[in-house]
Amino acid sequence: MIEHIVMRDQDVPNIADFGVYMRHGGYEALRRAFTAMTPAEVVALVKDAGLRGRGGAGFPTGVKWGFLPQGVFPRYLLCNCDESEPGTFNNHQIIDRNPHQLIEGVAISAYAIECHTAYIYARGEFATAARTLEHAVQQAYAAGFLGKNILGTGYDLDIHVHRGAGAYICGEETALMESLEGKIGQPRLKPPFPAVAGLYGKPTIINNVETLANVPRILEKGVEWYRSFGTEKSPGTKVFSLSGHVNRPGNYEIPFGLPLHDLIYSPEYGGGMKNDRPVKIVIPGGASAPWLTGEQLDVTLDYEALAKAGTMLGSGAVIVLNDTVSAPHLAYKMDEFFKHESCGKCTPCREGTYFLTKVLHRMTEEALARPEDIGTLKDVYTQMAGNCFCLLGESAVMPIKSALRLFPHEFDELIARGKPKTGLISIDLQPMKRDMSPV
Numbered sequence: 001m002i003e004h005i006v007m008r009d010q011d012v013p014n015i016a017d018f019g020v021y022m023r024h025g026g027y028e029a030l031r032r033a034f035t036a037m038t039p040a041e042v043v044a045l046v047k048d049a050g051l052r053g054r055g056g057a058g059f060p061t062g063v064k065w066g067f068l069p070q071g072v073f074p075r076y077l078l079c080n081c082d083e084s085e086p087g088t089f090n091n092h093q094i095i096d097r098n099p100h101q102l103i104e105g106v107a108i109s110a111y112a113i114e115c116h117t118a119y120i121y122a123r124g125e126f127a128t129a130a131r132t133l134e135h136a137v138q139q140a141y142a143a144g145f146l147g148k149n150i151l152g153t154g155y156d157l158d159i160h161v162h163r164g165a166g167a168y169i170c171g172e173e174t175a176l177m178e179s180l181e182g183k184i185g186q187p188r189l190k191p192p193f194p195a196v197a198g199l200y201g202k203p204t205i206i207n208n209v210e211t212l213a214n215v216p217r218i219l220e221k222g223v224e225w226y227r228s229f230g231t232e233k234s235p236g237t238k239v240f241s242l243s244g245h246v247n248r249p250g251n252y253e254i255p256f257g258l259p260l261h262d263l264i265y266s267p268e269y270g271g272g273m274k275n276d277r278p279v280k281i282v283i284p285g286g287a288s289a290p291w292l293t294g295e296q297l298d299v300t301l302d303y304e305a306l307a308k309a310g311t312m313l314g315s316g317a318v319i320v321l322n323d324t325v326s327a328p329h330l331a332y333k334m335d336e337f338f339k340h341e342s343c344g345k346c347t348p349c350r351e352g353t354y355f356l357t358k359v360l361h362r363m364t365e366e367a368l369a370r371p372e373d374i375g376t377l378k379d380v381y382t383q384m385a386g387n388c389f390c391l392l393g394e395s396a397v398m399p400i401k402s403a404l405r406l407f408p409h410e411f412d413e414l415i416a417r418g419k420p421k422t423g424l425i426s427i428d429l430q431p432m433k434r435d436m437s438p439v
């Protein structure tokens with residue numbers, strides 16, 4: 001049985017309750033940080049542990065914190081809980097099961113970067129999760145772990161929970177800040193980077209839920225323990241959201257470096273493929289990641305190995321699809337998502353996603369594929385790549401590029417037969433997200 005870091009207490013009955021959390025060592029890491037460590041010492045610890053951001057880029061968290069300009073205040077910490085990448089549902093579970101662990105992580109991280117106001121930005125549809133967080137925040141205030149003069153140290157901290165309106169682009173850090181400021185959620189030009197000029201023009205750190213949920217554990221158990229998990233360059237564990245045609249979809253916390261094959265086939269994780277059908281496509285890091293094929297299951301799940309294999313770990317959403325799936329139709333469905341979520345600010349993304357989906361819809365759903373369509377698709381995504389204002393547009397290129405590179409014959413077949421091959425997509429990419437009502 002592999003030891004867990006982020007999900008360690010998730011099976012403790014009622015761990016979301018403040019009293020139960022306290023009986024399991026809750027807020028001890030915060031107490032230690034606030035009373036026995038300087039902010040710089042906390043930053044150094046997180047840096048030495050090698051914690052990498054789980055929001056997509058895998059950027060070292062302690063290094064990011066170190067980018068804040070000296071002596072410029074106020075500063076802000078934003079916890080990114082927009083979690084809208086298709087196939088990603090681990091942040092939701094972390095909050096749902098153990099909200100105090102996240103709040104403790106946010107508070108310690110705020111202390112480390114010397115900020116006094118932190119926001120948790122929750123995806124609009126996460127009504128229950130936001131309410132769970134708000135309740136837990138109130139309990140932390142009542143116990144004296146938030147508010148003025150925390151534990152008599154003179155340190156003040158407020159945490160606010162803010163719900164977005166359900167736009168994927170608001171997970172992008174600068175769009176998130178625009179949204180938080182009450183503006184339209186569209187990305188800002190970078191530089192300046194948020195660490196220099198972020199929320200309200202002040203130095204700001206944005207970190208993902210899972211990233212911050214690691215922080216109390218690192219303080220509690222130390223650098224050596226943390227580094228005993230994972231690989232040298234990708235230390236620790238990752239909560240992978242496994243979905244698609246596997247027998248046991250769900251969130252699985254495993255040390256970085258486990259082979260993809262084990263995540264899919266091990267009885268304690270994916271439990272193999274439904275009806276024993278072969279793996280055709282794996283999208284290892286959410287819809288934005290280039291695809292792998294069933295021949296690449298030996299690749300290990302860490303930032304370096306996946307990059308070497310031509311893809312990325314991204315949000316850790318592993319979508320596994322069997323041989324009934326049509327690659328052109330999968331590309332169409334993925335690009336429909338990007339078209340829908342394009343914020344419309346820049347032309348290559350706004351127009352490019354529109355044209356990609358228009359052509360793909362005609363080729364797949366209308367069964368009217370033409371030989372010149374391949375050239376049109378390549379032309380459009382070539383003009384998009386490298387020319388979009390933010391990474392959403394760049395990501396929209398990945399599905400169609402992957403499909404054309406790995407399964408060109410399926411496009412040829414569409415053209416030859418003039419109708420879709422088989423396997424329209426009907427899988428549940430987010431099996432854990434059940435409270436989607438925007439109440």
Ligand SMILES: Cc1cc2nc3c(=O)[nH]c(=O)nc-3n(C[C@H](O)[C@H](O)[C@H](O)COP(=O)(O)O)c2cc1C
Pocket residue numbers: 052053054055056057058059061064080081082083084085168169170171172173174206207208209211212390391392
């Ligand atoms: C279109 C788009 C959507 C994103 N959505 C999320 C998201 O839902 N959650 C998240 O943590 N990061 C998301 N990111 C990445 C954030 O911009 C940012 O890099 C991240 O929150 C930093 O946290 P980390 O350092 O802990 O990884 C998104 C990026 C892009 C381009």
Ligand code: SF4
Pocket residue numbers: 169186187341342343344345346347349350388389390391392393394
């Ligand atoms: S790339 Fe797309 S999402 Fe990003 S700014 Fe341009 S239009 Fe908006």
